[in-house]
Amino acid sequence: MSEIDVEQAVRADGAKALARYLIEEISSGRLAVGYKLPAERELSEQFNASRGAVRRVLGELKNRGLITQTVGSGTFVAAVPQPESAQADAKRDIGITSPAELMQARLLIEPLMPSLIVQFGTSRDFARMDECLERSEAAQTVEEFERWDGALHEALAVATHNSFFQQILELATRIREQGEWGRLKQRSLTPERRKTYEHQHRALVEALKDRDEATARRLMEDHLVQIQKNLFSR
The missing domain is CATH 1.10.10.10 (Winged helix-like DNA-binding domain superfamily/Winged helix DNA-binding domain)
Structure with a gap:
């Protein structure tokens, strides 16, 4: 734009x-x-x-x-606009990344973020997380829920105040916008699973606010493992 x-x-x-x-x-x-x-x-x-x-x-x-x-x-x-040429380049760059590969990488990377968030997270960071929680819980469609779910994970990356994590999560967001991820999420996101995700999100953010690194890391890992299981189970 x-x-x-x-x-x-x-x-x-x-x-x-x-x-x-x-x-x-x-x-x-x-x-x-x-x-x-x-x-x-x-x-x-x-x-x-x-x-x-x-x-x-x-x-x-x-x-x-x-x-x-x-x-x-x-x-x-909420986002940084990219020139159309940059957007096209980015789409080409991530075109070969599958949802399975994305989840493998997220399981390795995202559980590392609580260590930095508990050190450097600010009241503004936590306010943004709360907004994402409220918007995702109020979402009326899978697409809207997915957008705010992604926004929450981006907010977590921003709260590390580490540009590496922010760039990694921006890349993950672009991959999530691809059609294959959307089809998997549509198929796997039952009302019961969505409620589970919402409870996991709430618990994770509360642990981060309490500066409880160990609990936050465990909750992050559990959440990602649950997503991986739901996406690829038959």
Whole structure:
């Protein structure tokens, strides 16, 4: 998505400037995934745009998956846009990665994250995790649940404050967006299994908030093993 795409959705100069600023800052990484944006009132004053125009800009960014908004929590950066050429390259690069290979790698890598999260996780990181939990539990479709499930695991990577883990989880998210993963999840995600995942997610986040590394690591491993079993069992 380009700046022009968002700017075309608004008319006022102030709103266009706001759209341009947010896209540039998110794209450059200066506004990182998980960053909380200023309140609508502050953005309105800073860019001399009406509150309605600010809402339209934020609405466009939300529709494109770049930000998330939660009543009582605020507006957070959710993803970094990539040029179309970069997206095409990324799709080619991950095209040979199967869901089975992805789960093998996740089982090796993701249980290492609690060690860093309990050291460096912030209140903002945990607020983002809570948002993902609430959104996934409220999801009405498998696709929506899967998107917020992925967002939770991305939030965990961000909470390590380690760029390596963040890049690895971004790659995992792109693989999850492929058709084969979606077909497996559609087939395997029964209401009972979804409830299990939701309980596992809650327990994991609570252990991280308590800075209980051993419990969080065990819960992460158990969760991933359960996903692997459900995806590939007949």
